[in-house]
Amino acid sequence: xxxxxxxxxxxxxxxxxxxxxxxxxxxGVDLERDFPGSSAADFRRYPVLSEGGWFTVVKHQKTLRSVxxxxxxxxxxxxxxxxxxxxx
Amino acid sequence: xxxxxxLDDAQFTELYGADRFTASVLASRMRYIVQHMCTxxxxxxxxxxxxxxxxxxxxxxxxxxxxxxMSSVSNSLAMFLGTMSEAVRNxxxxxxxxxxxxxxxxxxxxxxxxxxxxxxxxxxxxxFHGGKLISFVTLRAHQLDxxxxxxxxxxxxxxxVYENGLVIAPMLLYRDDKPVKASxxxxxxxxRFCALLLPDIKTIYQNLLLGEQLILESVERYGTAAxxxxxxxxxDVSAESMSTALAALPDGxxxxxxxxxxxxxxxxxxxxxxxxxxxxxxxxxxxxxGTSPQARTSINAGILDTKTAVGVALKFLIDPATxxxxxxxxxxxxxxxxxxxxxxxxxxxxxxxxxxxTGPVLLAVFRALEKALGRKAVGGDYGSLNIHNANGVLADGxxxxxxxxxxxxxxxxxxxxxxxxxxxxVVYQANNLDPATEAVESELxxxxxxxxxxxDSCGAGENRGGAAVLKDTLYLTEAExxxxxxxxxxxxxxxxxxxxxxxxxxxxxxxxxYRNVPRDKDLIATTPDVYAxxxxxxxxxxxxxxxxxxxxxxxxFASTPVWHTKPNAVFRYxxxxxxxxxxxxxxxxxxVCRDVRDEYVTIEGAYRDYGVVISGDPxxxxxxxxxxxxxxxxxxxxxxxx
Numbered sequence: 144x145x146x147x148x149x150x151x152x153x154x155x156x157x158x159x160x161x162x163x164x165x166x167x168x169x170x171g172v173d174l175e176r177d178f179p180g181s182s183a184a185d186f187r188r189y190p191v192l193s194e195g196g197w198f199t200v201v202k203h204q205k206t207l208r209s210v211x212x213x214x215x216x217x218x219x220x221x222x223x224x225x226x227x228x229x230x231x
Numbered sequence: 232x233x234x235x236x237x238l239d240d241a242q243f244t245e246l247y248g249a250d251r252f253t254a255s256v257l258a259s260r261m262r263y264i265v266q267h268m269c270t271x272x273x274x275x276x277x278x279x280x281x282x283x284x285x286x287x288x289x290x291x292x293x294x295x296x297x298x299x300x301m302s303s304v305s306n307s308l309a310m311f312l313g314t315m316s317e318a319v320r321n322x323x324x325x326x327x328x329x330x331x332x333x334x335x336x337x338x339x340x341x342x343x344x345x346x347x348x349x350x351x352x353x354x355x356x357x358x359f360h361g362g363k364l365i366s367f368v369t370l371r372a373h374q375l376d377x378x379x380x381x382x383x384x385x386x387x388x389x390x391x392v393y394e395n396g397l398v399i400a401p402m403l404l405y406r407d408d409k410p411v412k413a414s415x416x417x418x419x420x421x422x423r424f425c426a427l428l429l430p431d432i433k434t435i436y437q438n439l440l441l442g443e444q445l446i447l448e449s450v451e452r453y454g455t456a457a458x459x460x461x462x463x464x465x466x467d468v469s470a471e472s473m474s475t476a477l478a479a480l481p482d483g484x485x486x487x488x489x490x491x492x493x494x495x496x497x498x499x500x501x502x503x504x505x506x507x508x509x510x511x512x513x514x515x516x517x518x519x520x521g522t523s524p525q526a527r528t529s530i531n532a533g534i535l536d537t538k539t540a541v542g543v544a545l546k547f548l549i550d551p552a553t554x555x556x557x558x559x560x561x562x563x564x565x566x567x568x569x570x571x572x573x574x575x576x577x578x579x580x581x582x583x584x585x586x587x588x589t590g591p592v593l594l595a596v597f598r599a600l601e602k603a604l605g606r607k608a609v610g611g612d613y614g615s616l617n618i619h620n621a622n623g624v625l626a627d628g629x630x631x632x633x634x635x636x637x638x639x640x641x642x643x644x645x646x647x648x649x650x651x652x653x654x655x656x657v658v659y660q661a662n663n664l665d666p667a668t669e670a671v672e673s674e675l676x677x678x679x680x681x682x683x684x685x686x687d688s689c690g691a692g693e694n695r696g697g698a699a700v701l702k703d704t705l706y707l708t709e710a711e712x713x714x715x716x717x718x719x720x721x722x723x724x725x726x727x728x729x730x731x732x733x734x735x736x737x738x739x740x741x742x743x744x745y746r747n748v749p750r751d752k753d754l755i756a757t758t759p760d761v762y763a764x765x766x767x768x769x770x771x772x773x774x775x776x777x778x779x780x781x782x783x784x785x786x787x788f789a790s791t792p793v794w795h796t797k798p799n800a801v802f803r804y805x806x807x808x809x810x811x812x813x814x815x816x817x818x819x820x821x822x823v824c825r826d827v828r829d830e831y832v833t834i835e836g837a838y839r840d841y842g843v844v845i846s847g848d849p850x851x852x853x854x855x856x857x858x859x860x861x862x863x864x865x866x867x868x869x870x871x872x873x
Contacts (some may be wrong), residue, residue: 149501154505191516196560207509217320223341
């Protein structure tokens, strides 16, 4: 039976990094042409899981259009206890 | 982008290496192949979890240069399906595709690499044609035991991967179609019930050979280019279908929370999922930021299990008519921090009862999208598999174990626009069989005394949710029990489109000193008076009467981590009820009267929840019930004014 006070601990979050106008330009994005009315502040870089596994995306937050999707680590953010073990 | 239907013949052939008809035939044939593999396993399995529960799934994946697209899945345990495309990719990439040769079988059961739990071993067979690796056939099948501190493993009280069971990193089980003895030894020196595991594994191996043979027959007939094209075609169909379904939803940001009661250490922490869904055009992003950290015991799920729950929820809600492949995720991005209770990490984030944590993921998607879906919203199900795991020894010394046969594993679904919900199924993420009572009783010292519906437990609605299931099981020998009802504090049977939530469930044990069925030669009643002397296992209960009271006290499922019972103890499971759809005041009085006749709803419940006034004796004279239409009109007006 209920013995102690119940709490919900603070949750964990994924950070969404800012992207500069120069970085967008390097990705081939022309803001006026591709995202009229938007600025670099409307984009973020973060990891996602989708078809094909993990990717680091640079994504326009309002339309969810990715301007970059680079393949991420096989297991994403998971670190196995055997990672880094060198048996050679 | 041009729709698949709008491609002309030349474009189609260029894209998929075959004409449209051939690609369709091959895509269908791949679904036939995985189904045929499953039939072969079901018909020849020895252990109860495979034979009676259908706790396995088969898939076909494409080669590494295609990034392992999963082009077909069997009609079986959905909880496996979303994990298996990553399971194949992660296993083979770690093992090294260049190290594979014809005649291999590679295995992996690590929840962090391959999803699900350690008992669910992935058996992966590379398929070669003309010396070239062209595909993989995979069977994932639950092994009755995989070591750890709990026989058969089903427990929410194991604290880390070391207590949880044997973890198998990617390794060979067969080479040149011969068993790798070291791998078998590793399993059989760590697992219980190996006399059942060995023939099951041999059956699995034979069905991998069947899948390989059927693929090679297809390739011989249609050619490698057509086969590989059909893999791409099957996943492209799924991707387009999901995109089209997403485009039909209104754009917006939709949020919801869901959770489970606690973990297996104490009841001081509730675990909460926070979900923010952003939907724009034909794309969707699901962000789980803000979700509670991983639990201290084995109620956690892995990242790939959460991916499955998202896929199942979206297929269920918006794209149910087309086959599921890995392509269904193409327009969907999942944002999920590591180290939450739905994305646990080793070694402390033990993953075993993963469906208990990803069930709320699915319900959170249901809740979040309710307004976007409108009439298409679907009510919640009973939310927890309430799995019961018990073991003991027969008089002659033979050990016995029961897994997921005698708890509250089957229960109701939520209502939809189409009609009332079923009351006896498995949770939305499963797609399994119900173990036959005769099979249970022929192999175990257990007697299933009751399987019946609880009146007034359905979420009321124009279409009502399914009824909660009440199940009593008598254990004839001494036994140890692990009980895992993890969703009893709040309703999982979410009501939608104006429907009401289903009732709360609970679990009790009746010790033989209080109620003794063989001695009393009678079943234990279901009236409120019988619970005062029962021992609560889990639920929101009145502390005196020990009957269900949503405003009562929470009784904690692991207050006794292992329930030791003497002969003739009875466990009673009552599942949650399913959610209703639409306003109960819109349900026709005649349909409510039929529910009273069938004892889904009582006369009092009809008045309270539906505003329908009925007289008569539902049990003694069910066809003599009468509706008072004038009184019903008056009562419904009162309820509508509230």
